[in-house]
Amino acid sequence: MDTSESSTAPQTPAPASAEDPPVRRGWRRWAMDTRPxxxxxxxxxxSSTVVTAVGSQLTAVAVPKQVYDITGSSAWVGYASLAGLVPxxxxxxxxxxxxxxxxxxxxLLVTNSGIALTSLLFWFQAVAGLESVAAxxxxxxxxxxxxxxxxxxxxxxxxRLVPAEELTAANALGSTVAQTGQVVGPLLAGALIPVIGLPELYLIDALALCVTLWAVYRLPSLPPRAAPAKRRAGLREIAEGFRYIxxxxxxxxxxxxxxxxMVLGMPRALFPQLAGETYAPYGEGLALGLLFAAIPIGAVLGGLFSGTFSRARRHGWMVIGAVVAWGVAITGFGLSDSLWLAVAFLALAGVADMVSMVFRGAILLSAATDEMRGRMQGVFTVVVAGGPRLADVLHGTAGAAFGPRAAxxxxxxxxVAVMLGLAAAIPALRRYHV
Incomplete structure (x- = not known):
């Protein structure tokens, strides 16, 4: 029996086996690498990520819906989004x-408990009928x-949980789940709201987080490897992270x-205008839904067939190639008159984004020491959260000035131009491999 499976007490992770897995043949070599x-x-x-990927999207849909129901204003929906972005x-x-x-x-135990508590508070204010945007x-x-x-x-x-040679596969598994949640979660929320109402969406998310807490509780202990004297978390340590980068x-x-x-090539702010003008003959609602769903769907497909790329060793070239492919696909989307061709280009962009996510994540985990990995992931979270929002401002402004398709x-x-320029000017990424 695997004692680590049966025990609920925290344990120190055992060294990962260095044995090479059997070579996968036929269609299996193209499918997702599930070794981790x-x-x-x-x-x-x-497994905790699987549960919360959908549950968190229920709240992500419920909050703006409730804000709009209370105010009748899309501006207030935007202000609420900003209220979440800054913290x-x-x-x-x-x-x-x-x-x-x-x-x-x-x-993880403390923060997941905090997230679950706030979901319960969301449920309580909805059941109580507070109708307070401030709350x-x-x-x-x-x-x-x-x-x-x-x-x-x-x-x-x-x-700390998988060996270095499985980092790309682990990132592909996690990213695929996250992208699947972005597709399934909003669809499920849209179907459930008329049936059970908003309060129950918050409650489902809270219950899902309880499953997450159990899974995290059963993880091994993951203490820092640095000396005790270095275990601080202030402004100086944050600044050290930026210096390290x-x-x-x-x-x-x-x-x-x-x-x-993301900043130069994420055009989601222009989707409503394109749906209402360029693709209006297909039906504005259909066009808008397809445009927003296409990139996540492409990313999920990329994850399901991540065996085609997850074993690549030249991680730097994979990032460069994926970003360039993203730029080419977005350019094709901008030049497309046909809605179906536009959706196809956006799906290809989603595949490229998945490849980029997988290898950028692997680089951050393998090129940084364990003492710095948390800070690297903190900066990564800020970049991922802030980049698309800056893109909304940039593309919205450019779309008004030059037209949406030109923007x-x-x-x-x-x-394409900037990524190739950076790769040519700074060879570190081109040379990086594992």
């Missing part, structure tokens, strides 16, 4: 430093603060690659 799931500790962490970014940076100074398992914004800010503390510890823990160009380039792709195509071309 053979490791009980990683399997628990991943997420602040606490992700601090949470990265905390994750490098404490037992990450304990931090919703406070709860959203609190929830996102807990999430900012949670995310760096969760991702940084992966490198500046001194390690492969890490800096991995962050810049995501900024280039989209121009942004895609800029992604």
């Amino acid at each position: 799931l053979r490791r009980p500790a990683y399997r628990r962490l991943w 997420l970014m602040v606490f992700a940076l601090w949470g990265g430093a905390v994750a490098d100074s404490v037992d990450r398992r304990k931090l 919703l914004m406070v709860l959203l800010a609190l929830q996102q603060a807990f999430w900012g503390l949670n995310a760096p510890a969760r991702t940084a823990s992966i490198a 500046a001194l390690h160009k492969v890490l800096l380039l991995s962050f810049l690659a995501d900024v280039v792709a 989209v195509a121009g942004g895609g071309l800029l992604v």
Whole structure:
């Protein structure tokens, strides 16, 4: 019997086996690489992600719906989103430093408990009929603060649970689940709201988080490897994280690659205008839904067939190629008159985004020391959360000035040019391999 499976007490993770897995043949070599799931500790962490990927999206839909129901204003929906973004970014940076100074398992238990509590409070205010936008914004800010503390510890823990050669496969598994949640969660929320109402969506999320807590409780202990005297989490430690990035160009380039792709090439702010103008003959509602769903669907497909790329060793070239492919696909989307061709290009962009996520995540976990992984993931969380929102402002402004299709195509071309320029000017990413 596997004693690590049967015991609920925290344990120190055993060294991962270095034995090479059997070579997969036929269609199996193209399918998702599931080797990390053979490791009980990683399997628990991943299973908790499966549960919350859908549950969190229920709340992500319920909050803006409730804000709009109360105010009748899309502007207030935007203000609520900003109320969640600021604490997420602040606490992700601090949470990265905390994750490098404490037992990450304990931090995950505390922060998941906080997220579950806020979900219960969301449910309580909805059942009580408070109809207070201020209360919703406070709860959203609190929830996102807990999430900012949670995310760096969760991702940084992966490198302690699987061997280095399985990091890309582990990232592909996690990213596929997250993207699937972004597709299934909103669809499920849309179907459930008319049947059970908003309060019950919050309650389902809270119950799902209880399952997550159990899975995290059964993880092994993940204490910091640094000396006790170094276990601090203040402004100086956060600044040390940024200095570490500046001194390690492969890490800096991995962050810049995501900024280039998301800020210059994420055109979601223009989807409503394109659906109402360029693709109106197909039906505005249908067009809008397909445009928003296409990238996550492509990412899920990329994850399901991640065996085609997850064993690549030149991680730097994979990131460069994926970002360039994203830019080319976005350019094709901008030039498309046909809705179906546009959706196909966006799906291809989703595949490229999945490849980029997998290898950027692997670089952050393998190129950084364990003492710095939490802070790297904190910065990563800020980049992932902030990049698309900056893109909304940039593309919205460019779309008003040059037209939506020109703005989209121009942004895609800029992604290609800037990424190739960075790769040529700074060879660290090109040379990085495992």
